[in-house]
Amino acid sequence: MSQRNIITLSDVSLVTCMVQRKLADDVIRSAQDVGAQGATVHFAHGVGAHELLGILSVAVDVEKEVINILVPDGEIDQVFESMFLAGKLDTPGMGYIYVTKLEKAATYVHPEVLAELGIKT
Template identity: 50%
Template sequence: MAKKEIVVLTDVALITAIVQRGKADAIVKAAQEAGAQGASIHYSHGRGVRERLGILGLAVEAEKEVINIIVSRDQTDRIFEKIYLAGDFDTPGMGFMWVTPVEKAATFVPPDILEKFAQQDRRSPERRRRS
């Protein structure tokens, strides 16, 4: 049996956004248009100052959607900005987002993509030093 080889990605970051329920699909679409390959979305229940902002102190919906997107480091700023704009993060109570450096990640990478990266590494001494 052939030994399996783990393909480890090292130049990646995790963008996480907590948004109002029902906003995630539009935000992920904007991220994909900016170059993101996909996203994971799950539901969450939040607590905090914002849940009592409704009229007459009535509770504001605390159900949230959490979006996780792994992106290459060179795409991070562009995709972060698109998510910010699509999610109206400049409006109070619309959500919170952040970027987390990822030390390493693993997933299936098609052989043609691996070859493309190998060719880039052979041409770029700078890229080899960062790995």
């Protein structure tokens, strides 16, 4: 039986961005343009904010897309800024973005990448 190794990543953070529906593709593309590798998207339904902003006569769509991207710590600022701008998050009711430092993450890492990092399998 072959031995299986778990390669853990410790210098990564999770960038989570909630945006209006149909903006996720643009936000992901902008993150990839500055080096992000992939993303996970799921749908959500917001509650509360649309009522508040309705007073200001701002129409807010409560259907949202939530984007999660694992990012190396050295690339967080670029990815964060790119996603913020692509999601138009400086506009009321468009969504929000935050970063969560991860203690440990694991996934498949291609052997060539491991070799470049000097990790023997």
